[in-house]
Amino acid sequence: MEVFIQKLTANSFLYQQHFSNRRAGRNHWINIFLSFNHKFHNHCSRFGEPLTKHGLNVLGSGGAQSHSAVGFGELQEIRGMIEEVITSEEFSLEKAQKVLENEMIAVLGYGVQGPGQALNMKDNGFKVIVGQRDGSSSWNRAVEDGFVPGETLFSLEEAAKRATVIQYLVSDAGQVATWPGIKACLDPGDALYFSHGFAVTYKGQTGIVPPEDVDVILVAPKGSGKTVRRNFQAGSGINSSYAIFQDYTGRARERTLALGVAIGSGYLFPTTFEKEVFSDLTGERGVLMGCLAGVMEAQYDLLRKHGHSPSEAFNETVEELTQSLIRLVAENGMDWMFGNCSTTAQRGALDWRGKFKEAVVPVFDELYESVKSGKEAQIVLDANSRDDYRDRLDRELSEIRESEMWRAGAAVRALRPENRNK
Numbered sequence: 227m228e229v230f231i232q233k234l235t236a237n238s239f240l241y242q243q244h245f246s247n248r249r250a251g252r253n254h255w256i257n258i259f260l261s262f263n264h265k266f267h268n269h270c271s272r273f274g275e276p277l278t279k280h281g282l283n284v285l286g287s288g289g290a291q292s293h294s295a296v297g298f299g300e301l302q303e304i305r306g307m308i309e310e311v312i313t314s315e316e317f318s319l320e321k322a323q324k325v326l327e328n329e330m331i332a333v334l335g336y337g338v339q340g341p342g343q344a345l346n347m348k349d350n351g352f353k354v355i356v357g358q359r360d361g362s363s364s365w366n367r368a369v370e371d372g373f374v375p376g377e378t379l380f381s382l383e384e385a386a387k388r389a390t391v392i393q394y395l396v397s398d399a400g401q402v403a404t405w406p407g408i409k410a411c412l413d414p415g416d417a418l419y420f421s422h423g424f425a426v427t428y429k430g431q432t433g434i435v436p437p438e439d440v441d442v443i444l445v446a447p448k449g450s451g452k453t454v455r456r457n458f459q460a461g462s463g464i465n466s467s468y469a470i471f472q473d474y475t476g477r478a479r480e481r482t483l484a485l486g487v488a489i490g491s492g493y494l495f496p497t498t499f500e501k502e503v504f505s506d507l508t509g510e511r512g513v514l515m516g517c518l519a520g521v522m523e524a525q526y527d528l529l530r531k532h533g534h535s536p537s538e539a540f541n542e543t544v545e546e547l548t549q550s551l552i553r554l555v556a557e558n559g560m561d562w563m564f565g566n567c568s569t570t571a572q573r574g575a576l577d578w579r580g581k582f583k584e585a586v587v588p589v590f591d592e593l594y595e596s597v598k599s600g601k602e603a604q605i606v607l608d609a610n611s612r613d614d615y616r617d618r619l620d621r622e623l624s625e626i627r628e629s630e631m632w633r634a635g636a637a638v639r640a641l642r643p644e645n646r647n648k
């Protein structure tokens with residue numbers, strides 16, 4: 227095995243491991259980008275061998291030895307692609323505060339992403355105001371969260387006028403409806419910030435074309451607004467992608483990274499507006515939500531059809547996943563979860579994994595094409611623009627909530643020890 231270290235910057239190294247895959251009869255290079263602050267790592271636990279074993283010492287003078295999985299800011303080559311990540315080690319909160327010290331940040335929309343991002347930035351010491359429709363439930367929620375009407379809480383347009391960074395976090399359909407008014411409030415040099423690439427990517431359907439004299443940037447947390455806030459309060463964070471669509475000021479990148487840190491991102495990784503929305507819509511309709519819900523329902527219904535009780539069917543379909551197995555996946559990967567289950571479970575999962583993948587690949591192909599073509603975007607805009615959208619949504623969610631499976635789920639959750647003791 228050969229190992230190569232190349233110093234890229236004052237605090238980063240490219241670690242290359244060359245090894246022979248005898249079974250496949252091929253040679254491979256694996257590249258790992260190591261980025262450190264004052265500490266250097268002379269172990270790479272992902273490969274299980276210290277770099278010093280191969281005559282390499284990356285300890286700086288006085289540096290402390292640390293045994294960790296590569297370390298902060300790693301870039302990993304997968305099939306020839308090296309990916310960049312930015313953490314608070316590379317772009318600190320103090321640096322973000324300095325970059326944005328003269329900026330007023332307006333969070334437009336206090337619905338899904340707005341509260342988490344606004345409150346995290348406020349707690350991190352940034353100047354934040356909120357724009358929201360007066361008299362709405364979201365306006366009242368902003369007041370409850372400490373934003374003061376006329377001081378830090380305004381109409382959408384007034385907040386946009388007062389700010390230099392306009393975080394456009396109303397819904398996708400809401401952006402279409404409010405864009406003419408918001409566009410009129412933008413000044414040269416402002417930053418127009420999105421957390422979704424939808425509006426700009428599907429401009430032919432949304433009509434949202436930003437003026438040329440503003441920065442157009444994106445930070446997209448990979449989680450709901452609620453978890454953006456919860457993870458921040460727990461001392462963690464939700465990973466976010468970032469993109470620069472238009473750099474008018476020459477400061478778009480530093481503004482974007484600063485805002486990503488400000489909202490409490492776990493780490494930041496680059497994308498484009500188009501790739502963000504394609505992956506996001508696919509994920510939501512696929513594994514993250516739509517596919518997950520559908521597969522759970524199918525298994526629960528199957529077990530019930532064969533005489534299993536609601537409690538047994540729910541536990542074997544949902545509860546064991548959410549309370550045990552998915553936590554192991556989050557901790558250290560799918561193989562780690564498999565490795566911590568019985569040999570019977572391992573064998574069955576490994577044998578059936580391929581069959582399920584083969585079954586769903588055509589569905590995912592259809593889904594991605596529907597996203598890429600703009601069909602999914604049009605469905606969203608048509609549905610969410612209806613006057614009775616909220617009533618329709620409430621009915622659809624009620625159908626899920628009142629189904630036997632999720633009524634069983636409510637009963638099972640109530641029986642958890644932590645809930646019984648309330």
